[in-house]
Amino acid sequence: MGRLNGKVAIITGAAQGMGAEHARRFIKEGARVLITDIDAAGGNALAGDLGANAAFFQLDVTSDAGWAAAVAEAERRFGPVSALVNNAGIIGSVAKCADLSEGEFNRICAINQNSVFLGTKHVIPSMQRAGGGSIVNISSISGIVAIYGTPNVAYAASKFAVRGITKQVAIEYGKDSIRANSVHPGYIKTKMMTDALDEEGIKVASASVPIGRVGEVEDVSNLVVFLASDEAGFITGSEYIIDGGLTAL
Ligand SMILES: NC(=O)c1ccc[n+]([C@@H]2O[C@H](COP(=O)([O-])OP(=O)(O)OC[C@H]3O[C@@H](n4cnc5c(N)ncnc54)[C@H](O)[C@@H]3O)[C@@H](O)[C@H]2O)c1
Numbered sequence: 001m002g003r004l005n006g007k008v009a010i011i012t013g014a015a016q017g018m019g020a021e022h023a024r025r026f027i028k029e030g031a032r033v034l035i036t037d038i039d040a041a042g043g044n045a046l047a048g049d050l051g052a053n054a055a056f057f058q059l060d061v062t063s064d065a066g067w068a069a070a071v072a073e074a075e076r077r078f079g080p081v082s083a084l085v086n087n088a089g090i091i092g093s094v095a096k097c098a099d100l101s102e103g104e105f106n107r108i109c110a111i112n113q114n115s116v117f118l119g120t121k122h123v124i125p126s127m128q129r130a131g132g133g134s135i136v137n138i139s140s141i142s143g144i145v146a147i148y149g150t151p152n153v154a155y156a157a158s159k160f161a162v163r164g165i166t167k168q169v170a171i172e173y174g175k176d177s178i179r180a181n182s183v184h185p186g187y188i189k190t191k192m193m194t195d196a197l198d199e200e201g202i203k204v205a206s207a208s209v210p211i212g213r214v215g216e217v218e219d220v221s222n223l224v225v226f227l228a229s230d231e232a233g234f235i236t237g238s239e240y241i242i243d244g245g246l247t248a249l
Helices: 017-028 040-050 064-078 102-130 153-176 191-196 199-208 217-228
Strands: 008-011 032-037 054-058 083-086 133-138 178-185 239-242
Touching: 008 017, 008 064, 008 102, 017 032, 017 040, 017 083, 017 217, 032 040, 032 064, 040 054, 054 064, 064 102, 083 102, 083 217, 102 133, 102 153, 102 178, 133 153, 133 217, 153 178, 178 217, 191 199, 217 239
Parallel strands: 008 032, 008 083, 032 054, 083 133, 133 178, 178 239
Antiparallel strands: none
């Protein structure tokens, strides 16, 4: 018996990286998943690999109309949505505050932060039809503390905001059995990391982590599956740091 049997999930930014692993794990655990991303080639390839319980829908998470269409598509294919993983995100330009343009600040916040508002807003009526649900918002340790290496203030601001949206949604919809929690990864080995750090940089990052390594996508999926499952039925409005001990230092 899968831990997510009967669940219908939407996962954003799921064509690669952590989102793709969440999609694989959700399917293994019995969920039906609408894989969404701006990357249609990657998303379609993954959905093709995962079989009939997966489908791809091209969604730019900054688009209000796109979200309405994605939720309608999930319902049409699989039924009311009972899990949402707001995972899509970007790091944006590496720049200190005085060097960051207003346009770049707004672009990063639109993708990392406004998207979580839009996704939640559109999914809640569907979760109410489903009789409840779980929203898992992917923030970062940059949403918990200031970190050397955070690319810019917009990344920090947007990841802190995700934590705030999560808590507010949790108290607004708890009585509808809709839970919301945020996940705060440290260094996780994905394209986002390998674009930002070379081999030497990854070694230095690994050495700085108390557990002695950077995280793998599977580490984060273990937590996301748990939060989406009924095992986490009394957990809402909480933040989960998954960083190998980095922020405990
Ligand atoms: N990798 C890390 O070390 C790390 C650490 C902390 C938090 N995070 C967060 O985890 C999440 C996933 O990161 P990842 O490392 O898997 O990144 P990734 O770059 O490998 O994947 C991100 C995905 O998001 C998609 N995307 C980008 N803009 C989009 C948009 N406007 N609409 C829809 N999809 C869009 C991309 O196409 C890509 O498939 C992000 O929110 C990121 O900020 C990552």
